[in-house]
Amino acid sequence: MAVLSHEQKDFYATNGYLVVENAVDATQLAALQRDFHEWIEESRAHDAPYGEIIDGRPRFDLEAGHNAERPALRRVNSPLEVSEAYFEAMSRSRMTDIAAELVGPNTKFHHCKINSKLPGAATSVKWHQDFPFTPHTNDDLVTALLMIDDVTDDNGPLEVLPGSHHGPIQTLWHNGKFTGAVADELARDYQAKSVRCLGSAGSVCLMHTRLLHGSAPNLSRKPRTLYICVYSAEDALPLCDNPLPSRFEGLVVRGEATGRVRTTPFEMQLPQKPKGASFFVQQAGADGMSSLAAALSPVRPTA
Numbered sequence: 329m330a331v332l333s334h335e336q337k338d339f340y341a342t343n344g345y346l347v348v349e350n351a352v353d354a355t356q357l358a359a360l361q362r363d364f365h366e367w368i369e370e371s372r373a374h375d376a377p378y379g380e381i382i383d384g385r386p387r388f389d390l391e392a393g394h395n396a397e398r399p400a401l402r403r404v405n406s407p408l409e410v411s412e413a414y415f416e417a418m419s420r421s422r423m424t425d426i427a428a429e430l431v432g433p434n435t436k437f438h439h440c441k442i443n444s445k446l447p448g449a450a451t452s453v454k455w456h457q458d459f460p461f462t463p464h465t466n467d468d469l470v471t472a473l474l475m476i477d478d479v480t481d482d483n484g485p486l487e488v489l490p491g492s493h494h495g496p497i498q499t500l501w502h503n504g505k506f507t508g509a510v511a512d513e514l515a516r517d518y519q520a521k522s523v524r525c526l527g528s529a530g531s532v533c534l535m536h537t538r539l540l541h542g543s544a545p546n547l548s549r550k551p552r553t554l555y556i557c558v559y560s561a562e563d564a565l566p567l568c569d570n571p572l573p574s575r576f577e578g579l580v581v582r583g584e585a586t587g588r589v590r591t592t593p594f595e596m597q598l599p600q601k602p603k604g605a606s607f608f609v610q611q612a613g614a615d616g617m618s619s620l621a622a623a624l625s626p627v628r629p630t631a
């Protein structure tokens with residue numbers, strides 16, 4: 329049975345995003361909140377990124393200024409590998425059904441992460457499109473941002489430029505360096521026309537992989553935690569390494585594996601995989617290789 333109405337699908341096709349309430353049930357939401365709360369408590373014992381994902385990079389990323397009294401856990405990479413609740417939300421929830429209606433019927437998992445902005449956290453996300461981080465043979469990819477907390481005007485909501493998925497793919501390379509962000513003058517223009525994606529905990533924002541988006545710091549006293557899952561059509565094959573590889577990459581979550589590939593025309597410069605725990609470091613300009621080293625190294629995606 330269809331989960332989305334015709335109006336919702338039309339809205340997504342026109343605007344490149346859609347917010348849907350109750351994308352997980354109350355039990356699933358409580359389990360997601362509980363596991364994240366436990367990870368925050370655990371982070372108090374650390375003063376640098378820690379844990380390990382399958383390529384050896386840290387699973388848990390900490391913001392500058394993090395300490396035991398004021399923990400600032402800003403990223404959990406591939407949480408579904410260490411939490412049944414996060415695996416279930418990705419693969420067996422209403423969010424999964426919705427993603428499959430947008431890019432399926434045959435739908436597979438690509439990667440996931442938690443982006444957290446604790447109260448007062450300085451973390452922001454510069455304007456970008458996701459596709460230049462994760463190029464595939466076609467652009468039927470959707471980023472599902474599940475709200476683990478209520479997302480309000482002042483706790484650093486996702487901001488999008490409606491309709492921009494129909495426009496050009498903007499470069500994230502500047503002066504020979506992969507910055508993970510569009511040029512400043514473009515960002516100023518997008519910011520002026522942006523729309524905020526708000527919702528109560530348990531809502532999901534679905535975003536087309538080519539939609540321009542970013543988000544500001546959390547200026548409120550409430551946390552803003554998003555569980556971000558990227559799904560693709562099963563016949564979209566990745567053109568680069570996964571920026572956040574996990575043992576579940578390529579898992580078909582709805583429909584079936586056809587063994588087919590579908591291509592659509594586009595061109596872009598291939599991305600560079602972050603060396604650190606997350607793209608926050610890359611966007612801050614602290615993760616880049618020299619342009620010569622970048623030119624000589626194999627190119628890989630990030631996000």
Ligand SMILES: O=C(O)CCC(=O)C(=O)O
Nearest residue numbers: 443453485486543554556
């Ligand atoms: O955490 C956010 O506010 C945005 C996340 C985002 O843009 C991304 O992961 O591509």
